[in-house]
Structure formats: structure tokens, C-alpha cells
Amino acid sequence: MSAIIEVKQLHYTYLPGTPYERQALKNISLEAEEGDFVGIFGPNGSGKSTLARQLNGLLSPDRGQVLVCGQDTADKKARSSLWKKAGLVFQFPEQQIFQTSIYNEVAYGPRNLGLSEDEIGERVRQALHMVGLAAEEMAGLTPFSLSGGMKRRIAIAGLLALQPEILILDEPMAGLDPAGRGMIVDIIRQRREKKATTLMISHDLKEIINLADKIAILDEGALVFFGSTGELLGRPDILQRYRLQLPVYLQVVYALREKQLPVKPNVGSIEEAAAEIIKLHP
């Protein structure tokens, strides 16, 4: 299976030649297979959002190469139509809502794809369904009077309606309540089942630790870790340095293992952890 995303020694600098020059990405190399779910972590300003923009064609490398769906982003023509294949959901995407009806807002992307109205209607319905909203009720309402959480769902639906092969989410859970976060996790889960590639920039390792195929950690533009979740769990130094919190049940399990108690380390849920603990004192 060939990689759907290949990043090779990517370098990128903002505003070169001005007093505001800043090297945002330094020698990044990573790849994602089709159907992977990749989590991208790192402190503020580490270049995560810049990397996301490199992957959907908004930016192109100064040095190095970025191949998305087999296409080189150095080619301007390829870049200008890459948005159809790699959908990028920005941070606080509700800020981009501008249509007067929810239907038109979600339909904006598909309309730009040039699809028929029937196809658009179907896509809008499906996309709203994926974010937990019923198209029949919501389609005619105006988005501006809705709560922040609702607007977020509609904005995400707008990108889902493009049905992109790759979905990139930039901190989609920021400011969402537990129900909203659950919705995001559901979307990721559904995409994984359909073998659709997803990348998510986040600060919260807990929510996705059981779903992620690969994890990338950036720091000041450099890639300090790229590997599987299992490999990351074996690097407590990195977890601590970047203050990536593990779920409580894992913290308990690791604390117990440190005290030499016989618990298996790769538990995937609270139930499994509880079962392991109960086994210690039957």
C-alpha cells in the first residue's frame, strides 16, 4: 500500500528576507498510509498549523518535497485543486460561516466542486448526519443564531460534504464540551472504518490514544517524534517534556508497574484497567 501522504525533508520559512522572517518547519519527514489516523502534537508555535497548510496546498515547500495523493505540491496547478482531495478544518471553524441558511453553508464546498444540485443535496444530508444533525430540521435555519457548539458542527459538516480522501483537523475539540468531543471521535472512527485518511492536530492525547495509528510531535518546527502510539508510550521522557497527559487509567497502570506489580501495560480502556487491578486482589 503506497503512502497517501509523503513529506520528505520539508523546510519552510515565513516572510523570508524581512525582519519578520521565521523558519516554521525544519527538515520534516513523515508519511501516512491510506486509512491511517495520525495525531499531531506539539507546543503552540511548533509549526503544526503550517504543516497542515502544506498538506492541502495552501503553502508549498521552500526545500524538500510534499506528495499528497501522488501529486507534488511544488506544481502550482496540483496545489490549486488539492483542496478537493485534502479537506482542512481550521481552528474555530465556526468563524468562517457566512451563508444565511445551514443548507447553503454546508453546500458551499460541494457547489465549488461543480456537482449537480441532487448530488449536493445528498452530500449535505449525509454530512449533517455525520455531525449528529438532522438535515430536515436544520436545513432552513440560519446559522448565526445558533450556539458555538452547533456552529462548529455545521462548519465541520461543510468540509465533510466535500468527501475528501484526506481530512485534516486543526484542534477540532478546542472549546467543545464532552458531547462535542465525542462527536469528533465518532467522525474519526467512522472514517477509519471506511479506510479514509485523517490527520488531527491536538493537545489532548487522552481522547485519541486508542485510535491513532501514528503520532507526530513537533517542537519549534522540528519533528521530535514520529511513530506508533505504542512507541510513544515507551518514551515517558517525551510524554513528560511535552506534558502529554495519559488517560487516568493508564497513569494508574504505569504507577502500579513501577511498584513492580504484575499488571499488563497495554490496557485500552477503564474497564480493562479495572479488570487488571481487580485481578491483583481477587
Next chain:
Amino acid sequence: MTGIKLGQYVHGNSLLHRLDPRTKIICCAIIVVAIIINYRWFYLLFFALLMAAAIRASGMDTRFVLGSLRSIRSLLLVTFVFLAVLTPGQPVWTLGILQVTREGLTMGVVNLLRLIILYLGSMVLLMTTSPMKLSAGIDWLLLPLSRLKLPVHNFSTILSISFRFIPTLIDQAIAIQDAQRSRGAQFDAPRLGMRLKSYLAILIPLFEASLLRAEELGEAMDSRCFSGHPNQLRMDRLQFQAVDLYILIFMLGLLAAGILIPILL
């Protein structure tokens, strides 16, 4: 984030940067008066050279700023041509029904110089005075008006909030543009209609965000007992020094000379 823009404050430590903003604002006012009441080309040329020297002294790239005069070249050209042709007097050159007069040429040059002086003067002011200092200076100078029960402090609060949010608005506009591009908006489409529609996709969300911002800022300001009081801390940082006084005296001297020259000559 964008690079250095014309007319935007550039940090520095030259004499002009260190002058009190009130001095600079008053000098601008003096210059405006001086060049209106006097139309001797040598007087105005002196002022134009003074402005160029000021730019040099402020540590800015002189060629860059002087070169930027190109951006108003149409205005300069139109002004010169209209005055050259429409001023009555001794004809110097005729082209059909259009007559270029000697007086016209003189007036053309005079007003060309006036425009150049105003342009360069405002550049010096804006590029050597930080927005906060500028609004503090305006605040102080408008203070007497508040005795007339005019809402001067509210005006300076408006200025201050605008300065504070301009970078934020720019960043937000860029982010929204990127987001809409990622959904297929075409900002450099060949058809004007498509481009306009795409720009609406930036303007409407920006407007909406600004309305929300205004509401939330209002709540935050009310919660801290907003009452339109003067900003003492900001004005206190304005320090009038000896050099400010010398410069003001110098400029007033130039103004006086401008008034006296026509009388003496």
C-alpha cells in the same frame, strides 16, 4: 503577518523617534499652516528638503520612502497639469486651446511641493510615532475640549481599541481567507463576479466576528466600570524634553519667517 508597510510604525531610536508625539503633531500643524499661507517656491523647497532630511535622520531607508512618492504620482501629475493650464497669466506655450502660462508653471511647482511636503511629513509622523504614543498625544491635545463637555475620552478609547485590533483583524481575515480557499473559494478567478463572491466569504464572517467582539468587549468594559476617564498612565509617559522645546521654537521661527518674507520682500 505582513512585512513593513508604508505609513506603519517602524521601531527605532532616532531623534525623531524620541520626540514627544505632541511636538510632532503640533509641528505637522505648523507645517500645514506655513505652507498654506506662503507660496514662495524657495520657501516650500526648503520645507521639502527639511522633510527629506527628517526622513534621513529618522533612520529609515530614504530611497524607499522617497521612492514611495511614486504611489501618488498620478495626483502630482494631475495637479501640476491642471494648474499649469488653468492659471491665467503670461502664456509660455500653447497647444491648441490649452495655454501653459508662466504663472501656471509657478503655481504648479508650488502645489507640487505642497503635496510632497504633506506626504513626507505625514510619513515621518506615522513611521516614527507608535500608535499608542500617537493616541496619547491626541488625547492630551484634545483635553481642553473635554471642558466643553465633548466626549473626548471616548474618542480616544475608540482610537485605542482600533489600534489594538487592527493586527488581530488582519490575522483573522487571512485565516478566514485560507479557510474559504480550502473550500474552493477563488480569490484570483478571472471573472469579477466569482472574485467578489469569494471576498464576501471573508467580509461577512469578519463582520459577524466583529459584532460578537463588540458585544463581548462591551461586557468586559462594563465589568471594569468603564466610564470614559482619561488614560493617565498613557499620558504620563509623554515626557516633554528640552529638545522638544527647541524643535517647536525652530518650527515657529520658520512659520514666522514665512509670514515676514512677503512683507519684507
Next chain:
Amino acid sequence: MLDAGIFMQNAGKIYRNQNGDKCALRDITLSIRPGEYVGLMGMNGSGKSTLARLCNGLLVPTAGKVYVNGLDTRQAENLQEIRQLVGMVFQNPDNQLICPVVEEEIAFGLENLGLPLPEIRERTAWALEIMGLTALKQHAPHLLSGGQKQKVALASVLAMTPAYLVLDEPAAMLDPVSRRELLQHLQILNRREGMTIVLCSNEAEDFMDADRLLVIDQGSIYLQGTPPEIFVQGTELAAIGLAQPEFYRLRQRLADTGWPVAEINNLTDLVDLICQP
């Protein structure tokens, strides 16, 4: 009623608009006494933000009364004093900072109170110090991170030396590290400076330091008690869309099989318990 504290007596709030009336709060009776750290937990739309705004008179009740240190919030002449007593920090870091320089932002409230310049300087320096912002005092706000902006917002409220501090989901838009830092500051303010704190959030984990927790649902107080008392009620919380803290979910699993975890409220204690033979 001249007792110190924030008191609500049968307070209700109805919003009237073209689509009909919306009842945001109904029949709220509560007291917040000086020195307490009270949590208000609820989903978005539960009414907790409305409740927070009743505390400093940004909103006045359409039914019942709200008193702050004996002052009725419905009387306009009291509002200046009430807002000095009750400082408020909001959710969006950007939409609270109005001045182009951090130092001026902190002095903003003090300027509004018409204090003399030397006192403004002193209080500003103190507020900067207490929030660890002295190095940033000449910075422009748009260059600060979200966490730093919220600290500036908090410092600018603290400079007015309020008796009560109400925070409406202050960490909702922050990354986890900044969130924890902010909550730590609140804990220090409460324990060391005796500041009364009212914290609104929909994250159960935010309330670990609170003395008392009120769970709000559809405009009413649904549950009340200490955080441990509330957190064990997993089913009740789930019924209104709130998540029990992870730790308590794990604890519940163990309790269900008879483990003696009733007094265990943190990870270290739990690990110690498990390690005992």
C-alpha cells in the same frame, strides 16, 4: 440584607425575543460566602453563564433578587460599587483586552475608578507581579498566547482588588497546559489571598480545588455538594450530558466489586491502596 456574600433569592431570568420567551434560569436560591471556592458546572446552554452575569449586574433577574454585600443588583446606582466588588473574567481571551499595551490594560479598571496615578502604578505593578507578567508589561496583546492573554485579563481584574472573582469558562479556549496554570493561579488566590471564587465550566476536572459544586441543568440547580460527592454520581451526571471525571469512573468500577474506595479522591491514594496486601 447586609451580610457579606452574593445572595440569590428565587432569582429567575427570562429572555424575550420574537421567537418567544426563553427561560434561562428559574427559581435560583443560593449563597456564596466570602472565602468560598464555588464551582458551577453545566452543559452549554444550561444557564450557568447567565447565572455568572447575575453576580455582577451585567444581567438583572426578571424574577427574584440578587444581592452583593447587601446591594441590590437591580438598582443602577449600585452597579459601580458591585462591579468593584465582583470582578469577572470571560471565556474569549481576545475579546476582553481593549488596550494596545499590557500595562495599560491592567490599569484600565483603575483609570475608570478615577484613582490617582501613583496608586494606579502601585496596583498595576502588584497585579503584574502576582500573575507573573512583569516581563510582558510593555507587550502588545495580539502577540501573546491565549494563556497569557487570560492571565492579563485576570490581572486587570485583580488590580481592582475585588472581593469576589467570577469566571465564565475562562479555560475553554486554552490548551491543557495553560488551563492547568490558570486553575493553579485560582487555587493560590483562594487559599493564600482568601479570594472568593465562582468558576463556571463544563469540565469536571476543573473543579478539583472547589469547596462546593453546583450542577446546573436547564436553568435550575440539579445537584449540590462537595466535588467528591458530586463526582461519584455518574448516572445522574450522564443523564444531563456531563462526564464524570475519569478518575471517578475508574473508582466506580472498583467500588462495584466491593473495593473500599469511599475515601479515595486522588491517584496517589488509589495506587497506595492497591499496593497494600
